[in-house]
Amino acid sequence: MKVRAKKHLGQHFLRDQAIAQRIVQSMSLHQQYTKVLEIGPGMGVLTQYLLPNPSFETYVIEIDRESVVYLKEHFPELTPRIVEGDFLNWKLSELTTEPVGIIGNFPYNISSQIFFSVLKQRNQVPEVVCMLQKEVARRIASPPGNKEYGILSVLLQAFYDIDYLFSVPPGAFDPPPKVQSGIIRLRRNTTEELACDEALFFRVVKTGFNQRRKTLRNALKPLGVTFESEYLDKRAEQLSVSDFVTLTQSIEAASADLS
Structure with a gap:
Protein backbone atom coordinates (compact mmCIF):
# COMPACT_ATOMS: atom_id res chain seq x y z
CA MET A 1 0.00 0.00 0.00
CA ASN A 189 16.65 30.87 23.80
CA THR A 190 16.65 32.30 27.33
CA THR A 191 13.98 34.98 26.70
CA GLU A 192 11.03 33.97 28.87
CA GLU A 193 9.01 37.05 28.00
CA LEU A 194 9.65 40.27 26.12
CA ALA A 195 10.36 43.50 27.98
CA CYS A 196 7.30 45.08 26.37
CA ASP A 197 3.65 44.39 25.63
CA GLU A 198 3.89 41.22 23.54
CA ALA A 199 0.63 41.73 21.63
CA LEU A 200 1.72 45.27 20.70
CA PHE A 201 5.17 43.97 19.70
CA PHE A 202 3.52 41.53 17.28
CA ARG A 203 1.39 44.38 15.85
CA VAL A 204 4.39 46.68 15.44
CA VAL A 205 6.39 43.98 13.64
CA LYS A 206 3.52 42.99 11.34
CA THR A 207 2.52 46.59 10.58
CA GLY A 208 6.14 47.59 9.95
CA PHE A 209 6.70 44.81 7.42
CA ASN A 210 3.32 45.20 5.71
CA GLN A 211 4.81 48.17 3.85
CA ARG A 212 8.44 47.15 4.08
CA ARG A 213 9.68 49.62 1.44
CA LYS A 214 8.52 52.55 3.55
CA THR A 215 10.32 53.94 6.56
CA LEU A 216 8.73 52.95 9.85
CA ARG A 217 7.62 56.55 10.32
CA ASN A 218 5.19 56.00 7.43
CA ALA A 219 4.58 52.27 7.81
CA LEU A 220 3.49 52.64 11.44
CA LYS A 221 1.02 55.49 10.84
CA PRO A 222 -1.92 53.07 11.37
CA LEU A 223 -0.69 52.71 14.98
CA GLY A 224 -0.81 56.47 15.54
CA VAL A 225 2.95 56.82 16.08
CA THR A 226 3.76 60.53 16.52
CA PHE A 227 6.91 60.61 18.68
CA GLU A 228 10.51 60.87 17.48
CA SER A 229 12.85 57.88 17.42
CA GLU A 230 16.02 56.97 15.53
CA TYR A 231 14.24 53.82 14.38
CA LEU A 232 11.43 55.64 12.58
CA ASP A 233 13.75 56.73 9.76
CA LYS A 234 14.70 53.10 9.09
CA ARG A 235 12.83 50.32 7.31
CA ALA A 236 11.54 47.32 9.22
CA GLU A 237 14.19 44.99 7.78
CA GLN A 238 16.92 47.11 9.39
CA LEU A 239 15.72 46.56 12.97
CA SER A 240 16.84 43.69 15.20
CA VAL A 241 14.54 41.98 17.70
CA SER A 242 15.87 44.19 20.50
CA ASP A 243 15.31 47.28 18.34
CA PHE A 244 11.67 46.28 17.84
CA VAL A 245 11.32 45.74 21.60
CA THR A 246 12.70 49.25 22.27
CA LEU A 247 10.41 50.75 19.63
CA THR A 248 7.41 48.97 21.15
CA GLN A 249 8.35 50.31 24.59
CA SER A 250 8.41 53.84 23.11
CA ILE A 251 4.96 53.35 21.58
CA GLU A 252 3.65 52.09 24.94
CA ALA A 253 5.13 55.12 26.72
CA ALA A 254 3.70 57.56 24.16
CA SER A 255 0.25 55.94 24.50
CA ALA A 256 0.44 56.22 28.27
CA ASP A 257 1.32 59.92 28.03
CA LEU A 258 -1.76 60.53 25.87
CA SER A 259 -4.14 58.78 28.25
Missing part, protein backbone atom coordinates in the same frame (compact mmCIF):
# COMPACT_ATOMS: atom_id res chain seq x y z
CA LYS A 2 1.20 3.46 -0.90
CA VAL A 3 -0.38 6.72 0.24
CA ARG A 4 -1.62 9.02 -2.51
CA ALA A 5 -0.10 12.52 -2.26
CA LYS A 6 -2.99 14.95 -1.89
CA LYS A 7 -2.55 18.40 -3.39
CA HIS A 8 -5.01 20.10 -1.01
CA LEU A 9 -2.90 18.89 1.94
CA GLY A 10 0.33 20.06 0.31
CA GLN A 11 1.77 16.56 0.48
CA HIS A 12 5.17 15.80 -1.03
CA PHE A 13 6.64 12.63 0.44
CA LEU A 14 10.38 12.63 1.10
CA ARG A 15 11.89 9.46 -0.35
CA ASP A 16 15.61 10.10 0.12
CA GLN A 17 16.59 7.96 3.12
CA ALA A 18 19.95 9.67 3.71
CA ILE A 19 18.26 13.07 3.96
CA ALA A 20 15.60 11.63 6.29
CA GLN A 21 18.31 10.30 8.61
CA ARG A 22 20.13 13.61 8.50
CA ILE A 23 16.98 15.51 9.48
CA VAL A 24 16.36 13.24 12.48
CA GLN A 25 20.01 13.46 13.53
CA SER A 26 19.70 17.26 13.55
CA MET A 27 17.63 17.10 16.74
CA SER A 28 20.20 18.04 19.34
CA LEU A 29 18.52 18.91 22.65
CA HIS A 30 17.45 15.41 23.73
CA GLN A 31 18.33 16.19 27.34
CA GLN A 32 15.56 18.81 27.39
CA TYR A 33 12.66 16.58 26.36
CA THR A 34 11.57 12.95 26.55
CA LYS A 35 8.83 13.23 23.93
CA VAL A 36 9.01 14.14 20.25
CA LEU A 37 6.03 15.04 18.09
CA GLU A 38 6.28 14.60 14.33
CA ILE A 39 3.87 16.78 12.37
CA GLY A 40 2.52 15.20 9.17
CA PRO A 41 4.48 11.92 9.09
CA GLY A 42 2.87 10.71 5.84
CA MET A 43 4.36 7.28 5.17
CA GLY A 44 6.83 7.49 8.04
CA VAL A 45 10.11 8.29 6.31
CA LEU A 46 11.25 10.28 9.37
CA THR A 47 9.22 8.17 11.81
CA GLN A 48 11.24 5.04 11.04
CA TYR A 49 14.40 6.77 12.30
CA LEU A 50 12.71 8.42 15.29
CA LEU A 51 11.17 5.27 16.75
CA PRO A 52 14.43 3.40 17.58
CA ASN A 53 15.89 6.39 19.46
CA PRO A 54 15.92 5.55 23.19
CA SER A 55 16.30 9.24 24.16
CA PHE A 56 12.63 10.02 23.58
CA GLU A 57 9.18 8.62 22.92
CA THR A 58 7.81 9.40 19.46
CA TYR A 59 4.29 10.71 18.82
CA VAL A 60 2.85 11.77 15.48
CA ILE A 61 -0.07 13.97 14.44
CA GLU A 62 -1.58 13.34 11.04
CA ILE A 63 -4.67 14.84 9.39
CA ASP A 64 -4.75 12.43 6.42
CA ARG A 65 -6.81 9.32 7.17
CA GLU A 66 -5.03 7.28 4.48
CA SER A 67 -1.66 8.06 6.08
CA VAL A 68 -2.99 7.09 9.52
CA VAL A 69 -4.06 3.68 8.18
CA TYR A 70 -0.63 3.24 6.55
CA LEU A 71 1.22 4.15 9.75
CA LYS A 72 -0.84 1.75 11.87
CA GLU A 73 -0.16 -1.02 9.37
CA HIS A 74 3.60 -0.43 9.02
CA PHE A 75 4.42 0.82 12.52
CA PRO A 76 1.97 -1.05 14.82
CA GLU A 77 3.99 -0.12 17.92
CA LEU A 78 3.24 3.54 17.14
CA THR A 79 -0.55 3.08 17.03
CA PRO A 80 -1.32 4.29 20.60
CA ARG A 81 0.80 7.40 19.95
CA ILE A 82 -0.86 8.50 16.70
CA VAL A 83 -2.98 11.64 17.04
CA GLU A 84 -5.43 11.83 14.16
CA GLY A 85 -6.12 15.51 13.68
CA ASP A 86 -4.97 18.97 12.62
CA PHE A 87 -2.00 20.43 14.50
CA LEU A 88 -3.42 23.92 13.95
CA ASN A 89 -6.56 23.01 15.92
CA TRP A 90 -4.78 21.04 18.62
CA LYS A 91 -2.69 21.87 21.68
CA LEU A 92 0.40 20.11 23.03
CA SER A 93 -1.23 20.19 26.46
CA GLU A 94 -3.66 17.54 25.16
CA LEU A 95 -0.66 15.24 24.91
CA THR A 96 1.44 16.23 27.92
CA THR A 97 2.49 19.13 30.11
CA GLU A 98 6.16 18.17 29.62
CA PRO A 99 8.54 19.72 27.05
CA VAL A 100 8.15 18.31 23.54
CA GLY A 101 10.59 18.40 20.62
CA ILE A 102 8.89 18.98 17.25
CA ILE A 103 10.01 17.62 13.90
CA GLY A 104 8.44 17.32 10.48
CA ASN A 105 8.29 17.92 6.78
CA PHE A 106 5.77 20.75 7.19
CA PRO A 107 3.13 21.22 4.48
CA TYR A 108 4.46 24.32 2.72
CA ASN A 109 1.04 25.93 2.39
CA ILE A 110 0.53 26.11 6.18
CA SER A 111 4.10 26.30 7.52
CA SER A 112 3.69 29.91 8.75
CA GLN A 113 0.53 28.95 10.65
CA ILE A 114 2.38 26.04 12.27
CA PHE A 115 5.05 28.45 13.51
CA PHE A 116 2.47 30.86 14.95
CA SER A 117 1.01 27.88 16.83
CA VAL A 118 4.49 26.92 18.08
CA LEU A 119 5.05 30.50 19.25
CA LYS A 120 1.92 30.36 21.40
CA GLN A 121 3.23 27.16 23.00
CA ARG A 122 6.92 28.10 22.97
CA ASN A 123 7.58 27.38 26.62
CA GLN A 124 6.72 23.76 25.97
CA VAL A 125 8.81 23.50 22.77
CA PRO A 126 12.60 23.57 23.34
CA GLU A 127 13.46 22.55 19.77
CA VAL A 128 11.97 22.36 16.28
CA VAL A 129 13.65 20.69 13.30
CA CYS A 130 11.66 21.00 10.09
CA MET A 131 11.65 21.09 6.33
CA LEU A 132 10.07 24.07 4.57
CA GLN A 133 10.08 25.78 1.23
CA LYS A 134 13.68 27.02 0.95
CA GLU A 135 12.64 30.64 0.53
CA VAL A 136 10.65 30.53 3.79
CA ALA A 137 13.41 28.67 5.64
CA ARG A 138 15.98 31.26 4.54
CA ARG A 139 13.66 34.08 5.59
CA ILE A 140 13.15 32.67 9.08
CA ALA A 141 16.89 32.24 9.65
CA SER A 142 17.83 35.56 8.04
CA PRO A 143 19.56 38.29 10.10
CA PRO A 144 18.46 41.97 10.11
CA GLY A 145 19.48 44.10 7.18
CA ASN A 146 18.67 41.38 4.67
CA LYS A 147 15.82 41.52 2.16
CA GLU A 148 14.79 38.00 3.23
CA TYR A 149 14.32 39.19 6.84
CA GLY A 150 10.61 39.54 7.65
CA ILE A 151 7.77 39.09 10.13
CA LEU A 152 8.47 35.44 10.94
CA SER A 153 12.21 36.16 11.24
CA VAL A 154 11.60 38.70 14.02
CA LEU A 155 8.83 36.87 15.87
CA LEU A 156 10.64 33.53 15.92
CA GLN A 157 14.11 34.96 16.58
CA ALA A 158 12.67 36.75 19.62
CA PHE A 159 12.33 33.36 21.31
CA TYR A 160 14.50 30.93 19.34
CA ASP A 161 18.07 30.66 18.06
CA ILE A 162 17.69 29.58 14.43
CA ASP A 163 20.07 27.76 12.12
CA TYR A 164 19.63 27.06 8.41
CA LEU A 165 21.05 23.54 8.16
CA PHE A 166 20.93 22.37 4.54
CA SER A 167 18.96 22.40 1.30
CA VAL A 168 16.98 19.58 -0.32
CA PRO A 169 16.38 19.32 -4.10
CA PRO A 170 12.92 18.59 -5.57
CA GLY A 171 14.08 15.17 -6.79
CA ALA A 172 14.24 13.90 -3.20
CA PHE A 173 10.42 13.89 -3.07
CA ASP A 174 7.51 12.02 -4.58
CA PRO A 175 5.92 13.92 -6.25
CA PRO A 176 8.69 16.51 -6.69
CA PRO A 177 7.60 19.99 -5.54
CA LYS A 178 8.09 22.96 -7.87
CA VAL A 179 10.33 24.66 -5.29
CA GLN A 180 13.57 23.98 -3.46
CA SER A 181 13.34 22.92 0.18
CA GLY A 182 15.41 23.76 3.24
CA ILE A 183 15.93 22.35 6.72
CA ILE A 184 16.07 24.70 9.72
CA ARG A 185 16.50 24.13 13.45
CA LEU A 186 14.99 26.33 16.15
CA ARG A 187 16.33 26.10 19.70
CA ARG A 188 14.59 27.96 22.49
Whole structure:
Protein backbone atom coordinates (compact mmCIF):
# COMPACT_ATOMS: atom_id res chain seq x y z
CA MET A 1 0.00 0.00 0.00
CA LYS A 2 1.20 3.46 -0.90
CA VAL A 3 -0.38 6.72 0.24
CA ARG A 4 -1.62 9.02 -2.51
CA ALA A 5 -0.10 12.52 -2.26
CA LYS A 6 -2.99 14.95 -1.89
CA LYS A 7 -2.55 18.40 -3.39
CA HIS A 8 -5.01 20.10 -1.01
CA LEU A 9 -2.90 18.89 1.94
CA GLY A 10 0.33 20.06 0.31
CA GLN A 11 1.77 16.56 0.48
CA HIS A 12 5.17 15.80 -1.03
CA PHE A 13 6.64 12.63 0.44
CA LEU A 14 10.38 12.63 1.10
CA ARG A 15 11.89 9.46 -0.35
CA ASP A 16 15.61 10.10 0.12
CA GLN A 17 16.59 7.96 3.12
CA ALA A 18 19.95 9.67 3.71
CA ILE A 19 18.26 13.07 3.96
CA ALA A 20 15.60 11.63 6.29
CA GLN A 21 18.31 10.30 8.61
CA ARG A 22 20.13 13.61 8.50
CA ILE A 23 16.98 15.51 9.48
CA VAL A 24 16.36 13.24 12.48
CA GLN A 25 20.01 13.46 13.53
CA SER A 26 19.70 17.26 13.55
CA MET A 27 17.63 17.10 16.74
CA SER A 28 20.20 18.04 19.34
CA LEU A 29 18.52 18.91 22.65
CA HIS A 30 17.45 15.41 23.73
CA GLN A 31 18.33 16.19 27.34
CA GLN A 32 15.56 18.81 27.39
CA TYR A 33 12.66 16.58 26.36
CA THR A 34 11.57 12.95 26.55
CA LYS A 35 8.83 13.23 23.93
CA VAL A 36 9.01 14.14 20.25
CA LEU A 37 6.03 15.04 18.09
CA GLU A 38 6.28 14.60 14.33
CA ILE A 39 3.87 16.78 12.37
CA GLY A 40 2.52 15.20 9.17
CA PRO A 41 4.48 11.92 9.09
CA GLY A 42 2.87 10.71 5.84
CA MET A 43 4.36 7.28 5.17
CA GLY A 44 6.83 7.49 8.04
CA VAL A 45 10.11 8.29 6.31
CA LEU A 46 11.25 10.28 9.37
CA THR A 47 9.22 8.17 11.81
CA GLN A 48 11.24 5.04 11.04
CA TYR A 49 14.40 6.77 12.30
CA LEU A 50 12.71 8.42 15.29
CA LEU A 51 11.17 5.27 16.75
CA PRO A 52 14.43 3.40 17.58
CA ASN A 53 15.89 6.39 19.46
CA PRO A 54 15.92 5.55 23.19
CA SER A 55 16.30 9.24 24.16
CA PHE A 56 12.63 10.02 23.58
CA GLU A 57 9.18 8.62 22.92
CA THR A 58 7.81 9.40 19.46
CA TYR A 59 4.29 10.71 18.82
CA VAL A 60 2.85 11.77 15.48
CA ILE A 61 -0.07 13.97 14.44
CA GLU A 62 -1.58 13.34 11.04
CA ILE A 63 -4.67 14.84 9.39
CA ASP A 64 -4.75 12.43 6.42
CA ARG A 65 -6.81 9.32 7.17
CA GLU A 66 -5.03 7.28 4.48
CA SER A 67 -1.66 8.06 6.08
CA VAL A 68 -2.99 7.09 9.52
CA VAL A 69 -4.06 3.68 8.18
CA TYR A 70 -0.63 3.24 6.55
CA LEU A 71 1.22 4.15 9.75
CA LYS A 72 -0.84 1.75 11.87
CA GLU A 73 -0.16 -1.02 9.37
CA HIS A 74 3.60 -0.43 9.02
CA PHE A 75 4.42 0.82 12.52
CA PRO A 76 1.97 -1.05 14.82
CA GLU A 77 3.99 -0.12 17.92
CA LEU A 78 3.24 3.54 17.14
CA THR A 79 -0.55 3.08 17.03
CA PRO A 80 -1.32 4.29 20.60
CA ARG A 81 0.80 7.40 19.95
CA ILE A 82 -0.86 8.50 16.70
CA VAL A 83 -2.98 11.64 17.04
CA GLU A 84 -5.43 11.83 14.16
CA GLY A 85 -6.12 15.51 13.68
CA ASP A 86 -4.97 18.97 12.62
CA PHE A 87 -2.00 20.43 14.50
CA LEU A 88 -3.42 23.92 13.95
CA ASN A 89 -6.56 23.01 15.92
CA TRP A 90 -4.78 21.04 18.62
CA LYS A 91 -2.69 21.87 21.68
CA LEU A 92 0.40 20.11 23.03
CA SER A 93 -1.23 20.19 26.46
CA GLU A 94 -3.66 17.54 25.16
CA LEU A 95 -0.66 15.24 24.91
CA THR A 96 1.44 16.23 27.92
CA THR A 97 2.49 19.13 30.11
CA GLU A 98 6.16 18.17 29.62
CA PRO A 99 8.54 19.72 27.05
CA VAL A 100 8.15 18.31 23.54
CA GLY A 101 10.59 18.40 20.62
CA ILE A 102 8.89 18.98 17.25
CA ILE A 103 10.01 17.62 13.90
CA GLY A 104 8.44 17.32 10.48
CA ASN A 105 8.29 17.92 6.78
CA PHE A 106 5.77 20.75 7.19
CA PRO A 107 3.13 21.22 4.48
CA TYR A 108 4.46 24.32 2.72
CA ASN A 109 1.04 25.93 2.39
CA ILE A 110 0.53 26.11 6.18
CA SER A 111 4.10 26.30 7.52
CA SER A 112 3.69 29.91 8.75
CA GLN A 113 0.53 28.95 10.65
CA ILE A 114 2.38 26.04 12.27
CA PHE A 115 5.05 28.45 13.51
CA PHE A 116 2.47 30.86 14.95
CA SER A 117 1.01 27.88 16.83
CA VAL A 118 4.49 26.92 18.08
CA LEU A 119 5.05 30.50 19.25
CA LYS A 120 1.92 30.36 21.40
CA GLN A 121 3.23 27.16 23.00
CA ARG A 122 6.92 28.10 22.97
CA ASN A 123 7.58 27.38 26.62
CA GLN A 124 6.72 23.76 25.97
CA VAL A 125 8.81 23.50 22.77
CA PRO A 126 12.60 23.57 23.34
CA GLU A 127 13.46 22.55 19.77
CA VAL A 128 11.97 22.36 16.28
CA VAL A 129 13.65 20.69 13.30
CA CYS A 130 11.66 21.00 10.09
CA MET A 131 11.65 21.09 6.33
CA LEU A 132 10.07 24.07 4.57
CA GLN A 133 10.08 25.78 1.23
CA LYS A 134 13.68 27.02 0.95
CA GLU A 135 12.64 30.64 0.53
CA VAL A 136 10.65 30.53 3.79
CA ALA A 137 13.41 28.67 5.64
CA ARG A 138 15.98 31.26 4.54
CA ARG A 139 13.66 34.08 5.59
CA ILE A 140 13.15 32.67 9.08
CA ALA A 141 16.89 32.24 9.65
CA SER A 142 17.83 35.56 8.04
CA PRO A 143 19.56 38.29 10.10
CA PRO A 144 18.46 41.97 10.11
CA GLY A 145 19.48 44.10 7.18
CA ASN A 146 18.67 41.38 4.67
CA LYS A 147 15.82 41.52 2.16
CA GLU A 148 14.79 38.00 3.23
CA TYR A 149 14.32 39.19 6.84
CA GLY A 150 10.61 39.54 7.65
CA ILE A 151 7.77 39.09 10.13
CA LEU A 152 8.47 35.44 10.94
CA SER A 153 12.21 36.16 11.24
CA VAL A 154 11.60 38.70 14.02
CA LEU A 155 8.83 36.87 15.87
CA LEU A 156 10.64 33.53 15.92
CA GLN A 157 14.11 34.96 16.58
CA ALA A 158 12.67 36.75 19.62
CA PHE A 159 12.33 33.36 21.31
CA TYR A 160 14.50 30.93 19.34
CA ASP A 161 18.07 30.66 18.06
CA ILE A 162 17.69 29.58 14.43
CA ASP A 163 20.07 27.76 12.12
CA TYR A 164 19.63 27.06 8.41
CA LEU A 165 21.05 23.54 8.16
CA PHE A 166 20.93 22.37 4.54
CA SER A 167 18.96 22.40 1.30
CA VAL A 168 16.98 19.58 -0.32
CA PRO A 169 16.38 19.32 -4.10
CA PRO A 170 12.92 18.59 -5.57
CA GLY A 171 14.08 15.17 -6.79
CA ALA A 172 14.24 13.90 -3.20
CA PHE A 173 10.42 13.89 -3.07
CA ASP A 174 7.51 12.02 -4.58
CA PRO A 175 5.92 13.92 -6.25
CA PRO A 176 8.69 16.51 -6.69
CA PRO A 177 7.60 19.99 -5.54
CA LYS A 178 8.09 22.96 -7.87
CA VAL A 179 10.33 24.66 -5.29
CA GLN A 180 13.57 23.98 -3.46
CA SER A 181 13.34 22.92 0.18
CA GLY A 182 15.41 23.76 3.24
CA ILE A 183 15.93 22.35 6.72
CA ILE A 184 16.07 24.70 9.72
CA ARG A 185 16.50 24.13 13.45
CA LEU A 186 14.99 26.33 16.15
CA ARG A 187 16.33 26.10 19.70
CA ARG A 188 14.59 27.96 22.49
CA ASN A 189 16.65 30.87 23.80
CA THR A 190 16.65 32.30 27.33
CA THR A 191 13.98 34.98 26.70
CA GLU A 192 11.03 33.97 28.87
CA GLU A 193 9.01 37.05 28.00
CA LEU A 194 9.65 40.27 26.12
CA ALA A 195 10.36 43.50 27.98
CA CYS A 196 7.30 45.08 26.37
CA ASP A 197 3.65 44.39 25.63
CA GLU A 198 3.89 41.22 23.54
CA ALA A 199 0.63 41.73 21.63
CA LEU A 200 1.72 45.27 20.70
CA PHE A 201 5.17 43.97 19.70
CA PHE A 202 3.52 41.53 17.28
CA ARG A 203 1.39 44.38 15.85
CA VAL A 204 4.39 46.68 15.44
CA VAL A 205 6.39 43.98 13.64
CA LYS A 206 3.52 42.99 11.34
CA THR A 207 2.52 46.59 10.58
CA GLY A 208 6.14 47.59 9.95
CA PHE A 209 6.70 44.81 7.42
CA ASN A 210 3.32 45.20 5.71
CA GLN A 211 4.81 48.17 3.85
CA ARG A 212 8.44 47.15 4.08
CA ARG A 213 9.68 49.62 1.44
CA LYS A 214 8.52 52.55 3.55
CA THR A 215 10.32 53.94 6.56
CA LEU A 216 8.73 52.95 9.85
CA ARG A 217 7.62 56.55 10.32
CA ASN A 218 5.19 56.00 7.43
CA ALA A 219 4.58 52.27 7.81
CA LEU A 220 3.49 52.64 11.44
CA LYS A 221 1.02 55.49 10.84
CA PRO A 222 -1.92 53.07 11.37
CA LEU A 223 -0.69 52.71 14.98
CA GLY A 224 -0.81 56.47 15.54
CA VAL A 225 2.95 56.82 16.08
CA THR A 226 3.76 60.53 16.52
CA PHE A 227 6.91 60.61 18.68
CA GLU A 228 10.51 60.87 17.48
CA SER A 229 12.85 57.88 17.42
CA GLU A 230 16.02 56.97 15.53
CA TYR A 231 14.24 53.82 14.38
CA LEU A 232 11.43 55.64 12.58
CA ASP A 233 13.75 56.73 9.76
CA LYS A 234 14.70 53.10 9.09
CA ARG A 235 12.83 50.32 7.31
CA ALA A 236 11.54 47.32 9.22
CA GLU A 237 14.19 44.99 7.78
CA GLN A 238 16.92 47.11 9.39
CA LEU A 239 15.72 46.56 12.97
CA SER A 240 16.84 43.69 15.20
CA VAL A 241 14.54 41.98 17.70
CA SER A 242 15.87 44.19 20.50
CA ASP A 243 15.31 47.28 18.34
CA PHE A 244 11.67 46.28 17.84
CA VAL A 245 11.32 45.74 21.60
CA THR A 246 12.70 49.25 22.27
CA LEU A 247 10.41 50.75 19.63
CA THR A 248 7.41 48.97 21.15
CA GLN A 249 8.35 50.31 24.59
CA SER A 250 8.41 53.84 23.11
CA ILE A 251 4.96 53.35 21.58
CA GLU A 252 3.65 52.09 24.94
CA ALA A 253 5.13 55.12 26.72
CA ALA A 254 3.70 57.56 24.16
CA SER A 255 0.25 55.94 24.50
CA ALA A 256 0.44 56.22 28.27
CA ASP A 257 1.32 59.92 28.03
CA LEU A 258 -1.76 60.53 25.87
CA SER A 259 -4.14 58.78 28.25
